[in-house]
Amino acid sequence: MFVNLTKLDLKETCPLTDKGAPKLCMKALPGEGAERSCAFDGARVVLMPVTDAAHVVHGPIACAGNSWDNRGAKSSGPQLYRRGLTTDLMEMDVVYGGEKKLIQAIIDVARKHQPKAVFVYATCVSALIGDDLETACKEAQKDVSVPVIPVNAPGFMGDKNIGNRVAGEVLFRQIIGTAEPETVHPFAINFIGEYNIAGDLWGIQPSLEAIGIKLQACISGDARFDDIRTAHRAKLNVLVCSKSLTNLVKQMEQKYGIPYIEGSFYGIHDTSATLRAIAKAFGDAGLIERTEAHILQKEAETRAVIEPLKAQLSGKRAVLFTGGVKTWSMVTTLRELGIDVLAGGTQNSTPDDFLRMKALMDPTAHIIEDTSAAGFLTLIKEKSPDLIVAGGKTKYLAHKTRTPFLDINHGRSLPYAGYAGMITFANAVARTVFSPVWEKMRVAFPPEVTVNE
Amino acid sequence: MSENTTCACTSTKAAVEYLNSVEYKEKNFARKALSINPAKACQPLGALLCALGIEGCLPFVHGSQGCAAYFRNTLNRHFREPIPTVSDSMTEDSAVFGGQNNLIEGLKNAYQVYKPSMMAVFTTCMAEVIGDDLNAFINNARAAESIPKDFPIAFAQTPSFVGSHITGFDNMLKALLQSLADTRHGKWTNGRLYLVPGFDTYPGNLREYKKLVHAMGIPLTVLPDAEEAMDAPHTGEYNMYPKGTTMAELADALNASGFIFTQKFSTSGTYKFVKNVQKINTEMVTMPIGIKNTDNFLMALSEMTGKPIPAELEKERGRAVDSATDAHQYIHGKRFAMFGDPDLLLGLTGFLLEMGGIPVHIVCTNGTEAFRKELQKVLDGSPFGKEATVHTGRDLWHLRSLLMTEPVDMLLGDSHGKFDAKDANIPLVRIGFPIVDRVNMHRSPIVGYEGAINLVTMIANTFMEQTDRTCPDRFFELLR
Numbered sequence: 001m002f003v004n005l006t007k008l009d010l011k012e013t014c015p016l017t018d019k020g021a022p023k024l025c026m027k028a029l030p031g032e033g034a035e036r037s038c039a040f041d042g043a044r045v046v047l048m049p050v051t052d053a054a055h056v057v058h059g060p061i062a063c064a065g066n067s068w069d070n071r072g073a074k075s076s077g078p079q080l081y082r083r084g085l086t087t088d089l090m091e092m093d094v095v096y097g098g099e100k101k102l103i104q105a106i107i108d109v110a111r112k113h114q115p116k117a118v119f120v121y122a123t124c125v126s127a128l129i130g131d132d133l134e135t136a137c138k139e140a141q142k143d144v145s146v147p148v149i150p151v152n153a154p155g156f157m158g159d160k161n162i163g164n165r166v167a168g169e170v171l172f173r174q175i176i177g178t179a180e181p182e183t184v185h186p187f188a189i190n191f192i193g194e195y196n197i198a199g200d201l202w203g204i205q206p207s208l209e210a211i212g213i214k215l216q217a218c219i220s221g222d223a224r225f226d227d228i229r230t231a232h233r234a235k236l237n238v239l240v241c242s243k244s245l246t247n248l249v250k251q252m253e254q255k256y257g258i259p260y261i262e263g264s265f266y267g268i269h270d271t272s273a274t275l276r277a278i279a280k281a282f283g284d285a286g287l288i289e290r291t292e293a294h295i296l297q298k299e300a301e302t303r304a305v306i307e308p309l310k311a312q313l314s315g316k317r318a319v320l321f322t323g324g325v326k327t328w329s330m331v332t333t334l335r336e337l338g339i340d341v342l343a344g345g346t347q348n349s350t351p352d353d354f355l356r357m358k359a360l361m362d363p364t365a366h367i368i369e370d371t372s373a374a375g376f377l378t379l380i381k382e383k384s385p386d387l388i389v390a391g392g393k394t395k396y397l398a399h400k401t402r403t404p405f406l407d408i409n410h411g412r413s414l415p416y417a418g419y420a421g422m423i424t425f426a427n428a429v430a431r432t433v434f435s436p437v438w439e440k441m442r443v444a445f446p447p448e449v450t451v452n453e
Numbered sequence: 454m455s456e457n458t459t460c461a462c463t464s465t466k467a468a469v470e471y472l473n474s475v476e477y478k479e480k481n482f483a484r485k486a487l488s489i490n491p492a493k494a495c496q497p498l499g500a501l502l503c504a505l506g507i508e509g510c511l512p513f514v515h516g517s518q519g520c521a522a523y524f525r526n527t528l529n530r531h532f533r534e535p536i537p538t539v540s541d542s543m544t545e546d547s548a549v550f551g552g553q554n555n556l557i558e559g560l561k562n563a564y565q566v567y568k569p570s571m572m573a574v575f576t577t578c579m580a581e582v583i584g585d586d587l588n589a590f591i592n593n594a595r596a597a598e599s600i601p602k603d604f605p606i607a608f609a610q611t612p613s614f615v616g617s618h619i620t621g622f623d624n625m626l627k628a629l630l631q632s633l634a635d636t637r638h639g640k641w642t643n644g645r646l647y648l649v650p651g652f653d654t655y656p657g658n659l660r661e662y663k664k665l666v667h668a669m670g671i672p673l674t675v676l677p678d679a680e681e682a683m684d685a686p687h688t689g690e691y692n693m694y695p696k697g698t699t700m701a702e703l704a705d706a707l708n709a710s711g712f713i714f715t716q717k718f719s720t721s722g723t724y725k726f727v728k729n730v731q732k733i734n735t736e737m738v739t740m741p742i743g744i745k746n747t748d749n750f751l752m753a754l755s756e757m758t759g760k761p762i763p764a765e766l767e768k769e770r771g772r773a774v775d776s777a778t779d780a781h782q783y784i785h786g787k788r789f790a791m792f793g794d795p796d797l798l799l800g801l802t803g804f805l806l807e808m809g810g811i812p813v814h815i816v817c818t819n820g821t822e823a824f825r826k827e828l829q830k831v832l833d834g835s836p837f838g839k840e841a842t843v844h845t846g847r848d849l850w851h852l853r854s855l856l857m858t859e860p861v862d863m864l865l866g867d868s869h870g871k872f873d874a875k876d877a878n879i880p881l882v883r884i885g886f887p888i889v890d891r892v893n894m895h896r897s898p899i900v901g902y903e904g905a906i907n908l909v910t911m912i913a914n915t916f917m918e919q920t921d922r923t924c925p926d927r928f929f930e931l932l933r
Contacts, residue, residue: 030541030559031513032566038519056487060578060613062495064488066523082872083850088488089614094582104486112480114468124517125614128548128582155519156544156579373537374566377691393525396535400691411530441687 033372036347038155040123041067042163045410046244047119047151047170048081049073049195049220050228054115057086058102058133059123063155064088071410074199076222080115094129099136102126106140106148116225117147117175127154149174164244171219171228172251179229185214187282190234192249192260193241193324196221197410203418204265207275207298211290219245232256236281238263238274241324246350264325265417266425267333268302298419306337306426313426314338316386316433319379321345321368321394322408328356330389330408337426340365342383347371373397387433402441404432478854482847489850492792492869493818494886495613496621498524499652499719500575501538503625506677508697509570511537511563515556515587516577518542520613531654531887532683532895537693539563543579552580556590560606561599567693570700571605571633575625581612605700607632617819619719619794622652626677627723634706637731642710645672645702646758649723651716651740651796654886654895656684661898662715665751669760674702674709684896707731711757715750715900716740716796718824739831740796741900742908743804744773750901766902773902776909777808783913785809788840791865792816792852793885795824800900801865801884802828804908806835813840814855820845849873863912880915884908 040063048055048071057064068084075081087105089098106118118140122133137150153166189208194201201221208215217223217231237249237260249260261281263274272295279291316339320330327346334341341361345368346354358367368379376394380401388398391409398405406429408416416425471477497514501524504512514521521540528536541559543552556574563572574587587608595602609628611621626649648662659680666673681695712727714720714737728735736757741750748770751762788811791801795817805812812832817824825843832838844851849869856864856877864874867885874881888894898904917933 029562030555031539031562031564033539036518036542037522038517041519041522060495061488061491061493061617062497062520062523062578062613065491065494066498066527068490070526084488084490086488086491087486088491091612091615094612094614101486108484108487112477124548124577124579125582128579155517156548158544372566373535373693392529393522396529396533397691399533400535400685400687400689402687402689441689 037160039153039157039159039163039166040121040155042160042165042244043121043151043153043167043170044163045071045160045195046164046167046193046220049075050117050119050223050225051075051081052078052116053225054080054083054085054109054113054118055121056102056105056109056118057084057121057123058089058098058105058126058131058136059086059121060089060125061086063121063123071195072198072413073195073221073410074197074202076202077224080113083113085109089125094125097129097131098126099131099139102131102133102136103140106137107143110140110144110146110148115146117149118144119149119151121151122154124155127152127156147174147178161244165247168245168248168251171245172248172255175225175228176252177229177232177256179226181216181230181233184233185216186235187212187284187287188214188216188234189236189238189278190216190231190258191218191221192237192239193245194218194221194265195241195410197415198412199415200265200417200421203415203421203424204271205418206420207271207294207418210294211275211279212287213278219248232258234258236261236278238278240265244324262325264329265421266326266329267336268299268419268422269332269336270329271418271422272299302419302422305423309426309430310336310338313430313433316340317342317383318387318389319343319368319383319385321347321371321376321388321390323347323349323391324353326408327353328360331357331360333422333425334389334429336422337429339387339429342366342385343368343379345369345371377401387429402438404435404438406432472853473857475858478858481851481854488848490853490869490872491818491848492816492866493617494527495520495618496611496616496624497575497577497613498527499618499621499623500573500609500611500625501528501536501621502618502652502654502679503622503629503677504573504575505536505682506675506679506697507571507573507629507703508699509694510697511539511567511569511572511694513559513563513572513574514538514540514577515552515559515574515585515608516540516543516579520577527887530889532656533892534683534685535691536682537567539567548579548583551583552585553590553593556585556587557594557597557599560591560594564600564604569694571607573625573629574606574608575611575621576609578612578614581610581614605633619652619796619819623720623722626720627726629677629703630706630723630726633700633703635704635708637707637733641708643705643708644710645674645705646754647674647676647706647709647712649676649712649714649716649720651714651719652794652886653716654683655897655899656680657896657898658900658904659683661901661903664903665766665901666754668763668766669751669754669758670763671754671758671760674698674706676703676706707733709733711735713738713750713753713757717799717827718795718821739803740800742797742800742904743807744770744777744902744905745807746800746803747773747901747905769902773905776906780909780913781808783916784909786811787863787916788813788861789863789865790814790816790852790856790861791884792818792849792870793866795820795828797885799824799828799831801908802831802838802841804905806831806837808909809837810912811837811840813842813859813861814844814852815841816844816847816849816852816855818846818848853877863915865912880919882911882915884911 064086069082133150137148141148153163216234217227239262264270279288327349343366388405392411501512518540541555607629609624678698711734736753741747832841853873864881868890
């Protein structure tokens with residue numbers, strides 16, 4: 001049952017030679033910056049949103065202390081996933097090993113916190129001191145009735161991407177297919193790679209309900225452990241964040257014969273296209289009809305609301321730097337508001353994501369190659385964009401250069417997915433670009449004296 | 454044995470009631486192997502904050518890249534400022550062969566791309582577990598001409614599995630002095646007072662220290678001075694190396710006429726080095742939070758330098774006392790729980806006691822036995838301190854049990870306390886680090902007389918706001 005994940009071939013080199021193509025799972029350049037997180041973080045990103053599970057970090061304080069509840073994945077029910085659980089390894093544990101402590105911790109968590117499962121994460125330290133995560137989990141399992149699941153993605157394995165993949169392997173090998181649903185809906189789908197950041201999922205669900213699609217399992221936003229176990233009975237996988245879990249959908253296709261499509265729920269165009277693709281995949285005439293009717297109605301409603309904002313924003317120029325599905329989907333979404341992307345870049349994406357972004361952008365647009373802080377500052381200086389759309393680490397750099405900034409990654413507190421999300425997004429962009437603070441910053445003080453001749 | 458033997462509860466409501474019970478509290482406090490919602494960060498995060506206080510210094514993380522990203526994120530979110538840091542991104546092959554290649558290449562790239570005047574190198578767990586020899590590696594980097602032969606570098610060993618962020622701050626500061634300060638000239642001093650603020654995440658506090666010491670007419674160097682790194686004025690240009698303690702001031706540190714440490718537990722190693730090894734005239738005071746602690750700080754300055762306390766500071770003190778008098782009825786007799794770093798808790802306790810507030814639960818995840826004793830002394834010195842219990846090495850899940858079984862009126866601590874405060878249905882006044890769900894809390898001081906006024910304002914107004922929001926209509930009124 002337990003697989004040594006470090007032996008799996010999870011790394012690959014980027015097949016693209018294009019400038020600015022993401023260095024997928026490659027070593028970061030030492031000394032260039034500290035923009036990239038680690039495999040441990042990548043595994044946490046994927047599995048942490050399982051809301052009714054306990055997530056135990058087997059490591060020193062840093063790994064859990066700096067990361068507990070640090071992402072905006074929301075839950076409509078259980079809050080257990082937020083709890084920062086760690087073995088807090090100390091010097092003596094490093095010398096004598098931490099397995100006993102870990103076993104005790106797992107048993108303690110299972111007894112007192114009523115989890116549906118216990119995920120146990122390795123870290124650099126636990127891996128380097130030779131703690132055997134799998135054996136410790138097996139040992140603890142003897143005393144615990146819920147599944148104890150080792151997640152072996154210590155930080156030094158590499159980038160976030162690798163951790164995402166390890167998490168996909170864990171889901172596929174140890175969770176999916178371990179329980180059967182009571183009934184199977186004829187139009188049951190799974191979302192793969194939707195983490196319900198800021199409540200994104202809740203902006204998509206009304207559309208699914210309206211057209212008669214049942215969400216069997218969302219991996220893993222607002223997820224319940226038992227729903228994920230039955231994910232193999234869905235009829236279709238919808239890969240929402242393509243970078244992280246492509247391996248999972250491919251394996252599910254092979255083993256359970258579930259076809260998959262890729263899609264995005266950012267922006268009007270992409271939301272409609274994804275809904276259409278889902279309906280088409282089932283090929284049911286009634287479903288297709290309902291979907292078209294829903295799209296017609298929601299597109300008109302949404303366009304009517306954002307029209308005045310689009311009129312104001314039209315002609316503004318943005319720099320886009322993000323990862324995953326947003327890499328390309330945001331190009332379209334911004335254009336729907338009349339905003340051109342004059343420079344775009346990505347670090348944590350697949351080559352496919354990158355190529356899609358490039359294809360959507362204006363051929364004259366700049367592809368960001370130097371993703372360090374220094375590179376960003378040069379870019380801002382050269383292009384003076386009206387808006388930067390990126391993640392939290394770039395935010396204050398943008399502010400310092402008087403550039404309006406919108407957080408599109410996990411640090412945001414507003415949901416942008418689905419038709420409702422597009423309205424929220426349009427308002428957020430307008431609030432950002434037209435905030436009066438930018439003007440205040442640009443005016444010299446004390447005022448420069450103009451001499452009248 | 455199954456997990457149901459200790460808790461037969463199945464429904465959510467019963468489960469919550471059980472978590473809130475005295476029975477659960479006892480089990481919770483018997484917990485050894487597991488830490489839940491810990492209120493501490495790790496050594497390198499403290500080292501990073503320390504390094505930001507030296508002008509022109511680039512913090513350099515020797516170890517896993519994810520660690521560095523976490524530090525940046527945490528500091529980013531608290532200060533709402535860009536935080537410059539590089540990492541040498543050690544991966545699996547470095548775990549096998551050691552991190553020397555990463556360090557040499559990393560130093561070279563960082564030096565060329567970011568053009569710092571110096572670098573502060575500190576380690577993460579990974580480098581420490583595999584036993585990297587930093588001294589040798591840095592010498593080899595110089596020999597390989599990855600950086601100039603005379604390029605200033607200080608390095609500290611800061612594994613996360615030892616101590617906490619305050620230990621890392623201390624280790625980095627001591628390393629800066631040991632590697633980059635010139636040897637002390639016999640009896641000659643440079644006539645400057647060096648103030649060591651410790652792990653202090655309030656740029657407002659550093660400004661307050663400068664204002665107070667300046668008012669006394671004492672030439673001052675704050676070491677390290679991360680005020681601008683934590684709170685850079687807006688100019689339209691991003692300056693990666695804002696003002697801080699200059700390298701000249703660092704080089705001249707051991708010729709100081711005196712050192713004053715305004716925290717006792719976050720810089721104890723550096724304190725011993727300065728006082729016992731270097732034999733410099735050195736004072737250490739409780740973090741000057743509240744009126745009495747500020748009085749003691751100013752008296753210590755006065756005694757060290759022979760300068761009197763000027764009339765303008767007496768006036769400031771008078772205003773603080775006035776503010777405390779005006780607000781005493783909102784705080785006197787109220788019961789408090791608090792958590793945070795040792796020095797913060799030591800100072801805050803003094804403040805609460807002088808206002809007649811009753812500390813009940815004091816939780817310090819990174820507190821030592823020496824800290825517990827010192828805090829107990831402060832509590833024993835006041836009739837309002839009798840109800841307090843100091844819990845060192847405990848986390849916020851322990852605190853939750855305490856709040857549920859022995860309720861209080863208010864919680865003081867950083868943003869992480871919001872879950873406990875919500876469960877206990879009491880307000881949280883945000884003091885400490887990190888504060889990531891409110892703005893500007895770090896910009897106003899909590900030290901000095903000004904800080905005392907701010908604390909009175911925050912605490913008293915929160916109580917009044919709560920009354921306005923929750924009182925029955927018949928008690929809703931204009932006056933409070």
